[in-house]
Amino acid sequence: MDNEIKICQNCRSQFIIELADFKFYDKIKVPPPTFCPECRLQRRMAVLNERILYKRKCDLCGDKIFALYHSDVSFPVYCQKCWYSDNWDPMDYGRDYDFNRPFFEQYKELMNVVPRFAVVNINSVNCDYCAKVWNSKNCYLTIGFETEDCLYGNYTRLAKNCVDYFMLVKCDSCYESISCTSCSKVYFSQCAIECRDSYFLYDCRNCSNCFGCVNLRNKQYYIFNKLYSKEEYEKIMRYEYDFSGFENLSLAREKFSKFKNKIPRRYAILSKTIDTTGNNIIGARNCRNCFDSDTLNYTTENARYIFMATGVSDSYDMSETGEGAQLCYESAISFGYSILFTVNSAGESYNITYSDLSRPAHHIFGCIGLRNKQYCILNKQYTKEQYEELVPKIIKHMNEMPYADKKGRVYKYGEFFPIELSPFAYNETIADEYFPLDKKEIDNRGYRYTDVKKYKGNHIPTIQSKDIPDNIKDIKDDILNEIIGCFNGNTCKGIGVFKIIERELEFYRKNNLPLPRVCPDCRHYQRVKQRNPLKLWRRQCQCGGDKSNNGVYQNTIEHNHHGNNHCLSEFETTYAPERKEIVYCERCYQKEVV
Numbered sequence: 001m002d003n004e005i006k007i008c009q010n011c012r013s014q015f016i017i018e019l020a021d022f023k024f025y026d027k028i029k030v031p032p033p034t035f036c037p038e039c040r041l042q043r044r045m046a047v048l049n050e051r052i053l054y055k056r057k058c059d060l061c062g063d064k065i066f067a068l069y070h071s072d073v074s075f076p077v078y079c080q081k082c083w084y085s086d087n088w089d090p091m092d093y094g095r096d097y098d099f100n101r102p103f104f105e106q107y108k109e110l111m112n113v114v115p116r117f118a119v120v121n122i123n124s125v126n127c128d129y130c131a132k133v134w135n136s137k138n139c140y141l142t143i144g145f146e147t148e149d150c151l152y153g154n155y156t157r158l159a160k161n162c163v164d165y166f167m168l169v170k171c172d173s174c175y176e177s178i179s180c181t182s183c184s185k186v187y188f189s190q191c192a193i194e195c196r197d198s199y200f201l202y203d204c205r206n207c208s209n210c211f212g213c214v215n216l217r218n219k220q221y222y223i224f225n226k227l228y229s230k231e232e233y234e235k236i237m238r239y240e241y242d243f244s245g246f247e248n249l250s251l252a253r254e255k256f257s258k259f260k261n262k263i264p265r266r267y268a269i270l271s272k273t274i275d276t277t278g279n280n281i282i283g284a285r286n287c288r289n290c291f292d293s294d295t296l297n298y299t300t301e302n303a304r305y306i307f308m309a310t311g312v313s314d315s316y317d318m319s320e321t322g323e324g325a326q327l328c329y330e331s332a333i334s335f336g337y338s339i340l341f342t343v344n345s346a347g348e349s350y351n352i353t354y355s356d357l358s359r360p361a362h363h364i365f366g367c368i369g370l371r372n373k374q375y376c377i378l379n380k381q382y383t384k385e386q387y388e389e390l391v392p393k394i395i396k397h398m399n400e401m402p403y404a405d406k407k408g409r410v411y412k413y414g415e416f417f418p419i420e421l422s423p424f425a426y427n428e429t430i431a432d433e434y435f436p437l438d439k440k441e442i443d444n445r446g447y448r449y450t451d452v453k454k455y456k457g458n459h460i461p462t463i464q465s466k467d468i469p470d471n472i473k474d475i476k477d478d479i480l481n482e483i484i485g486c487f488n489g490n491t492c493k494g495i496g497v498f499k500i501i502e503r504e505l506e507f508y509r510k511n512n513l514p515l516p517r518v519c520p521d522c523r524h525y526q527r528v529k530q531r532n533p534l535k536l537w538r539r540q541c542q543c544g545g546d547k548s549n550n551g552v553y554q555n556t557i558e559h560n561h562h563g564n565n566h567c568l569s570e571f572e573t574t575y576a577p578e579r580k581e582i583v584y585c586e587r588c589y590q591k592e593v594v
Contacts, residue, residue, distance in 0.1 A: 008036035009409055021304070024316055028329055030340065031414040037289060037305045037317070038535060044319045044332045045431035046419040046447070047343050050131050050143055050154070051524065052428050054455050058082055059115065067118035068131055069423065070455040076115040083117035090114055090369035094380030097394060104403035104411055107354065107366050108421050110378055114368040116357065116423065140501065141520060151504055152520045155308065157294075163507050164516070166527045167280075169294050175511060178527055179269070179280055181294065187243075187513070188253065190530060191269055191280075199243065200256040203266070209233060211241060212256045214263045215593050224259055225594060245471045246514035262552050264542070264582045266589035267573040279532055279574045291534045307534060330416045336360070341416050354417075365391050406446035425450035433528050452495065459497045461485030465517040472514050479515070480505060486519040494521030532574035539577060541567040541585035548582045559591050
């Protein structure tokens with residue numbers, strides 16, 4: 001079978017299914033997808049709310065809780081203790097399969113009645129205001145694994161004392177940093193590894209006491225890629241770049257942004273990889289279109305279309321998936337063997353199809369909330385023989401009587417859940433971060449929109465951001481009592497106001513940093529915008545010989561393609577052709593690394 005060009009039934013763009021893809025689909029016995037990779041990713045993201053919390057009551061014990069679901073959802077929401085208790089049984093909601101109606105219609109009815117847990121808070125202490133934390137301590141509005149004393153962060157592993165970040169691994173006391181590993185006291189930086197006591201770094205390794213630097217290796221006392229003595233560095237930083245004031249910090253941020261765009265970027269952040277395409281990958285073999293995988297002690301191999309997955313093998317189209325996932329497809333936050341079209345499977349799960357909140361389970365189809373169960377369909381128990389006889393009939397029925405959503409998109413067996421079946425509104429999910437849509441666009445596409453402010457309440461600010469003292473030294477303790485109006489006003493991504501909590505103020509004072517002027521939601525979206533899109537473009541290296549082909553950057557050394565000859569290397573990169581950054585292939589980039 002040759003490569004095949006298909007038209008995505010959602011966005012109508014062309015996409016290619018390669019021979020290797022067909023072999024994988026045949027191996028796990030699913031048909032090829034009818035949605036393109038980007039629309040498939042958007043669809044999986046649209047079932048994941050990770051940041052928006054609501055005040056409500058547990059529908060079982062009545063305690064006040066914070067939950068990922070507001071009080072108007074159709075299904076019950078239980079606190080963590082109640083959900084895992086023996087005070088209810090998900091099998092009580094079981095029902096027979098109806099061959100007169102589409103599968104997804106029946107699944108939706110089950111979804112509307114089975115209780116869900118309020119947040120994911122596993123083996124964690126003092127993390128009540130976190131949506132998803134594992135083995136963590138003293139965190140606030142944070143998503144993390146084995147994380148301690150962190151605030152306002154997304155995706156951390158083994159991090160401590162960090163505030164306002166995105167994807168940190170083994171970091172301590174970092175602020176406003178993105179995709180950094182093994183760093184300490186690194187601020188406003190991106191793609192830094194094993195760096196310390198530095199500000200505004202991009203793609204630097206083993207650097208300390210540096211400011212405004214790009215592509216440095218094993219350096220100390222550098223400012224904008226220029227070496228200074230220790231005494232000169234400390235004097236300049238003390239008198240010219242005092243970041244305790246918001247205005248000075250803003251000027252430094254702007255200066256660094258202009259500087260880093262004059263220096264070549266490598267086409268992709270790939271480390272310890274073989275035959276791999278994507279970005280922000282450490283430790284991968286034979287992977288395509290994979291993004292944001294820091295595997296620590298695991299290797300991701302033989303995978304495609306992966307987002308934030310570690311230690312995955314022989315799997316396609318997985319999002320936020322952990323160690324050991326094998327022969328899995330079109331699933332999110334799922335761990336195990338042969339997990340298909342599933343959300344939130346955990347533990348030693350295997351052979352799970354079209355299910356949610358299974359932890360652990362095996363041989364279940366179309367189930368929600370099962371624990372330690374097997375051979376179930378729509379939460380009803382069957383014998384092994386009955387299950388194995390009925391599942392093929394259901395798959396055949398899904399193809400003969402497919403589900404059609406509000407806009408006529410057709411879902412046969414082999415497609416992930418329609419977005420309109422998500423337990424969340426589109427603008428509550430991470431899909432809105434990577435594929436943002438306004439209310440009109442959400443409605444036009446047949447998705448759900450919710451007014452977050454309606455459920456969080458209208459709060460009147462007692463002080464506006466512009467009226468906050470510029471310097472952290474001038475901030476008094478009474479700021480903790482203020483309701484601050486977000487500087488973004490009507491364009492605020494949150495509810496328009498925010499507060500400074502005590503631990504946060506202590507961090508700013510300790511690290512001599514000014515108070516932020518926008519709310520945590522807006523700060524999060526600013527970090528997301530600094531990341532490259534989860535998409536690849538085919539491009540040619542921009543090294544024009546002795547300088548970049550736009551004439552901005554002068555090469556410091558002769559490259560292997562000699563003299564004024566343009567580099568002919570091509571690659572797949574997350575930098576779109578119209579972007580202003582200078583993008584070099586790996587070989588030309590390595591020549592220019594200082």
